[in-house]
Amino acid sequence: MENSTIRKSKVWSPEKIDEIQEKAELGRYRIRGQATKRQDLPSFDDLVFTPAGLSRVALEGYREKCDTRVVIGEGRVKRPLVLETPIMVAGMSFGAINSNAKKALGIAATRCGISTCTGDGGMHPVEREASEKLVYQLLPSRYGLNPYDLKRADAVEIVVSQGAKPGTGGTLLGQKVSEEVANMRDLPLGVDQRSPCRHPDWMGPDDLGVKIDQIRIATNYEVPIFIKIGAGRVYDDTKLAAKAGADAIVIDGMEGGTAASPEIQLDHTGIPTIAAVVEAAEALHEIGMKDEIKLIIGGGISNGADAAKAIALGADVVYIGTAMLVALNCNKSIYVEDYKALGTEPSACHHCHTGKCPVGIATQDPALMARLDPDEAADRVENYMNSLTMEMQIFARSCGKSRVVDLDPTDLRSLTWNTSMITGVPIVGMGTTRNPYWADYHHATGQHEFVAK
Amino acid sequence: MESVKDQLVINSNETSQEKLNELIVDAAKKGIKEVVIKHPQARHNLGVGITDPIHLVYEGDVGYYACSMSDHISAEVHGNAGWAIGENLMSGEIVVEGNAASSTAASMRGGTVVVKGSSGARTGIGLKGGTLIIGGNVGYMTGFMMQKGKMIICGNAGKALGDSMYAGTIYIAGDIAELGNGAEIVDLPKAEYEEIKHTLESYGMKAPASFKKIVCNGLLHNFNKKEFGVWKTVL
Amino acid sequence: MCGIGGLIYKSSVHEKKTGEIVIKMLESLSRRGPDSTGIALLHPKEENHLYLDVNYDKEGNGEKVLHLLTEFSTVLRSSDHGNYVRAVIKNVEDETLLIHAINNIDKDVSVASYGEQLEVLKFLGGAENLESQFNISDYNGRVAIGHTRMATESKVDISHSQPLSCHTGKDLTIIHNGHITNYIKLRSKYEKKGYKFITGNDSEVIAVYLVDQMKAGLDLKEAMELSLQELGGSFSYIAITPEKVGLAKEPFGMKPMVIAETDDFVAFASESMAITNGFGKNLNVFEPGSEEVMIWNL
Numbered sequence: 001m002e003n004s005t006i007r008k009s010k011v012w013s014p015e016k017i018d019e020i021q022e023k024a025e026l027g028r029y030r031i032r033g034q035a036t037k038r039q040d041l042p043s044f045d046d047l048v049f050t051p052a053g054l055s056r057v058a059l060e061g062y063r064e065k066c067d068t069r070v071v072i073g074e075g076r077v078k079r080p081l082v083l084e085t086p087i088m089v090a091g092m093s094f095g096a097i098n099s100n101a102k103k104a105l106g107i108a109a110t111r112c113g114i115s116t117c118t119g120d121g122g123m124h125p126v127e128r129e130a131s132e133k134l135v136y137q138l139l140p141s142r143y144g145l146n147p148y149d150l151k152r153a154d155a156v157e158i159v160v161s162q163g164a165k166p167g168t169g170g171t172l173l174g175q176k177v178s179e180e181v182a183n184m185r186d187l188p189l190g191v192d193q194r195s196p197c198r199h200p201d202w203m204g205p206d207d208l209g210v211k212i213d214q215i216r217i218a219t220n221y222e223v224p225i226f227i228k229i230g231a232g233r234v235y236d237d238t239k240l241a242a243k244a245g246a247d248a249i250v251i252d253g254m255e256g257g258t259a260a261s262p263e264i265q266l267d268h269t270g271i272p273t274i275a276a277v278v279e280a281a282e283a284l285h286e287i288g289m290k291d292e293i294k295l296i297i298g299g300g301i302s303n304g305a306d307a308a309k310a311i312a313l314g315a316d317v318v319y320i321g322t323a324m325l326v327a328l329n330c331n332k333s334i335y336v337e338d339y340k341a342l343g344t345e346p347s348a349c350h351h352c353h354t355g356k357c358p359v360g361i362a363t364q365d366p367a368l369m370a371r372l373d374p375d376e377a378a379d380r381v382e383n384y385m386n387s388l389t390m391e392m393q394i395f396a397r398s399c400g401k402s403r404v405v406d407l408d409p410t411d412l413r414s415l416t417w418n419t420s421m422i423t424g425v426p427i428v429g430m431g432t433t434r435n436p437y438w439a440d441y442h443h444a445t446g447q448h449e450f451v452a453k
Numbered sequence: 454m455e456s457v458k459d460q461l462v463i464n465s466n467e468t469s470q471e472k473l474n475e476l477i478v479d480a481a482k483k484g485i486k487e488v489v490i491k492h493p494q495a496r497h498n499l500g501v502g503i504t505d506p507i508h509l510v511y512e513g514d515v516g517y518y519a520c521s522m523s524d525h526i527s528a529e530v531h532g533n534a535g536w537a538i539g540e541n542l543m544s545g546e547i548v549v550e551g552n553a554a555s556s557t558a559a560s561m562r563g564g565t566v567v568v569k570g571s572s573g574a575r576t577g578i579g580l581k582g583g584t585l586i587i588g589g590n591v592g593y594m595t596g597f598m599m600q601k602g603k604m605i606i607c608g609n610a611g612k613a614l615g616d617s618m619y620a621g622t623i624y625i626a627g628d629i630a631e632l633g634n635g636a637e638i639v640d641l642p643k644a645e646y647e648e649i650k651h652t653l654e655s656y657g658m659k660a661p662a663s664f665k666k667i668v669c670n671g672l673l674h675n676f677n678k679k680e681f682g683v684w685k686t687v688l
Numbered sequence: 689m690c691g692i693g694g695l696i697y698k699s700s701v702h703e704k705k706t707g708e709i710v711i712k713m714l715e716s717l718s719r720r721g722p723d724s725t726g727i728a729l730l731h732p733k734e735e736n737h738l739y740l741d742v743n744y745d746k747e748g749n750g751e752k753v754l755h756l757l758t759e760f761s762t763v764l765r766s767s768d769h770g771n772y773v774r775a776v777i778k779n780v781e782d783e784t785l786l787i788h789a790i791n792n793i794d795k796d797v798s799v800a801s802y803g804e805q806l807e808v809l810k811f812l813g814g815a816e817n818l819e820s821q822f823n824i825s826d827y828n829g830r831v832a833i834g835h836t837r838m839a840t841e842s843k844v845d846i847s848h849s850q851p852l853s854c855h856t857g858k859d860l861t862i863i864h865n866g867h868i869t870n871y872i873k874l875r876s877k878y879e880k881k882g883y884k885f886i887t888g889n890d891s892e893v894i895a896v897y898l899v900d901q902m903k904a905g906l907d908l909k910e911a912m913e914l915s916l917q918e919l920g921g922s923f924s925y926i927a928i929t930p931e932k933v934g935l936a937k938e939p940f941g942m943k944p945m946v947i948a949e950t951d952d953f954v955a956f957a958s959e960s961m962a963i964t965n966g967f968g969k970n971l972n973v974f975e976p977g978s979e980e981v982m983i984w985n986l
Binding site for chain 2: 939940941944946961963964970972973974975977978
């Protein structure tokens with residue numbers, strides 16, 4: 001038992017030692033793609049549904065209708081955005097991912113009656129063609145922004161910040177700034193692009209009101225306007241976005257993905273999606289605009305359970321980015337040698353920033369791009385989207401609801417005190433009052449007395 | 454059949470913002486050459502998102518985002534302009550007789566914006582093309598993250614001039630409070646001075662006797678150890 | 689995040705309509721600040737007069753304030769506006785005692801401003817509410833500076849509305865657009881020094897900061913110049929005293945402010961639309977630079 005004397009420190013863990021030594025070598029912080037790898041975040045997994053039994057009656061799967069449709073901007077704009085299911089493909093730029101990936105997502109979304117989003121870097125013609133409902137992002141960088149694409153969009157999303165890295169601008173390392181990307185963004189070839197952290201022409205919610213008016217005029221009051229904010233000061237930000245005049249507010253939790261971000265920021269900024277949705281919904285309720293303004297929640301949503309729980313807590317729609325890429329093939333166990341060359345392996349890859357994506361998604365290299373057949377990939381994404389819808393319907397029907405949007409917080413129970421405190425959803429076992437019959441017996445202490453002690 | 458008139462006069466006092474823009478868009482579509490906007494009252498978002506050729510005459514001050522997000526337009530502002538005039542202009546020409554507030558011609562992609570007076574903070578921020586001419590002074594962070602195009606400034610500049618610029622050229626006649634990170638002053642070839650002089654004269658502006666030329670020094674182009682040394686100077 | 693609109697006449701012989709013009713300015717800034725509207729008015733100095741303005745929330749506390757005033761002073765004029773008391777009083781023996789007594793009536797009662805020449809009036813909603821409560825249009829004095837508020841982080845109520853003053857700062861009030869990001873640290877520092885904070889609004893710390901610096905011997909201009917370094921965040925703010933009005937913009941130029949100056953007056957506003965609307969015509973406006981303090985002597 002020679003090794004028993006080797007003890008690893010939690011303070012100076014192997015990861016921390018590695019990190020320090022990497023910085024000592026690089027002279028800067030680490031940059032990488034994907035999302036935070038923290039293991040300790042509260043998640044939707046800590047909630048469970050409380051389906052119908054006798055007090056309520058469940059609906060029959062496959063047979064009894066369970067509506068999933070959501071309309072954004074109804075009664076507010078001429079051409080509201082109709083989503084057949086409460087899912088939207090989150091903004092991922094052409095540049096971060098390539099046109100094959102964009103095309104596949106667009107085809108799948110069109111088949112499922114939902115939207116995709118341009119991300120930073122302009123509207124790629126391939127994407128506009130493939131995607132019937134395309135959300136056009138207006139970011140601080142304003143790359144590729146022009147009035148023609150603005151008028152061609154089905155919604156406009158003013159991006160304040162992103163869940164993965166709120167408070168800072170986008171990053172795209174030089175190796176991905178190919179000729180096409182550079183042209184679309186008006187950048188010199190191969191520079192490390194760091195977008196500004198705030199918009200060039202408005203600085204606060206007061207100016208933002210004027211900006212929204214401008215976009216409304218430029219788009220002839222036709223399409224809804226969203227404001228997307230990385231989850232931070234969610235409660236105040238949501239109220240201010242509503243006051244500024246948004247038709248929908250996108251709150252992006254800290255689990256949100258990115259193609260490139262300082263790693264330290266992924267792990268240490270923002271608040272988790274489950275907390276963000278609660279704060280945002282509460283803010284909209286308080287100002288009486290919960291029904292009028294739609295709440296879109298993103299950040300780490302991976303299955304129908306996450307989505308249905310987010311909706312029960314107050315979201316109208318979920319934004320899904322990373323999981324769509326995974327459906328495309330991201331982190332799949334193919335081209336394993338190439339993963340190894342990057343120093344990683346399938347299911348642990350976060351090398352989007354290098355532009356050497358082994359499965360041909362987050363790369364502009366033609367040879368790697370050829371590994372992603374957009375038509376085949378579209379089928380996979382479509383299947384994934386459909387299964388998400390079916391999963392959401394399972395929960396709605398089992399709670400006796402004929403519309404997914406009718407899920408509410410009382411359909412949930414929390415497994416942990418943590419999540420109970422965050423969401424206000426009672427912990428499991430709280431179905432009755434906390435005054436059990438034996439509480440007044442001399443032999444026992446009631447929970448309320450116990451807590452009071 | 455009503456023949457297309459050359460000129461349309463709109464009294465902004467009597468027209469809602471929504472209607473006013475609609476009238477301009479319609480006029481441009483119909484091929485009307487000029488729209489005169491009386492009493493613009495420094496209202497915001499006048500003439501936004503116009504993509505057909507038209508000449509706009511504003512007889513007074515305009516507010517935020519005048520002539521923004523437009524293509525092929527020309528405009529005269531007989532007064533002052535608010536924040537972000539000519540923001541994201543694609544092509545055309547805007548001439549402001551008075552001063553402009555902040556973020557003038559932010560993210561402009563083409564065309565020419567001329568401000569005969571001074572302009573505030575973030576003038577020409579994120580410029581992606583075209584020419585921006587300022588007769589007076591400019592404020593803090595002018596030309597920040599400029600990507601393409603050129604700026605001609607006849608007066609002085611505030612701090613952080615040309616900070617983090619990727620490319621493009623800034624010509625400035627007056628004093629610079631502080632040059633931005635990643636920007637450097639280089640020699641101005643005589644031919645370029647003549648070109649500036651010619652450009653200014655074409656707008657009835659007198660060219661100052663000399664200009665400094667500012668370009669990107671490339672030190673911020675890629676993440677590497679060098680960069681921290683550059684940053685340190687402002688940290 | 690807010691709108692600011694103000695007018696300063698350079699001499700006491702002037703065109704008048706001060707209140708009317710500024711109310712019109714504030715009307716066109718309602719989009720920037722729909723939550724509440726406030727104004728600071730400068731009155732000519734009169735022997736022994738004190739302008740006193742009090743916020744309160746709970747019904748009935750207005751009467752208590754009025755009652756207290758009669759105990760401490762001769763009330764020349766007073767009116768109760770539902771959650772705001774406006775008064776002009778005379779013969780106050782000990783001002784500090786009076787302010788203390790008012791602030792102690794109840795948790796929701798606090799002195800918004802007091803001064804021999806400065807009056808601060810505020811109300812929830814837009815400029816039309818302020819006008820209907822206080823007839824601002826009747827004011828023809830030399831200085832009127834108003835504010836429309838869009839609450840960002842602190843409460844929407846009258847006490848959190850602007851202008852804001854420091855409870856020991858007679859005849860000094862401020863109007864701020866932006867956010868003071870080192871508010872928490874500054875507040876704790878000033879509380880240690882004995883200053884009392886009436887609100888949770890970060891802007892309040894500007895008034896306290898200026899009062900503290902001026903007590904230490906700086907004049908308004910010096911104090912405001914120092915504030916550019918010591919206050920964090922984004923701001924354009926105005927400070928008003930009976931002798932001077934100052935305008936400060938932080939180094940980042942993030943908050944708008946345009947100025948129009950003639951031989952007769954100086955007008956400033958967050959948006960030039962407000963100036964055009966106030967005067968019914970275009971004036972030559974310009975945006976001051978960042979990291980700048982401008983002072984007008986009265």
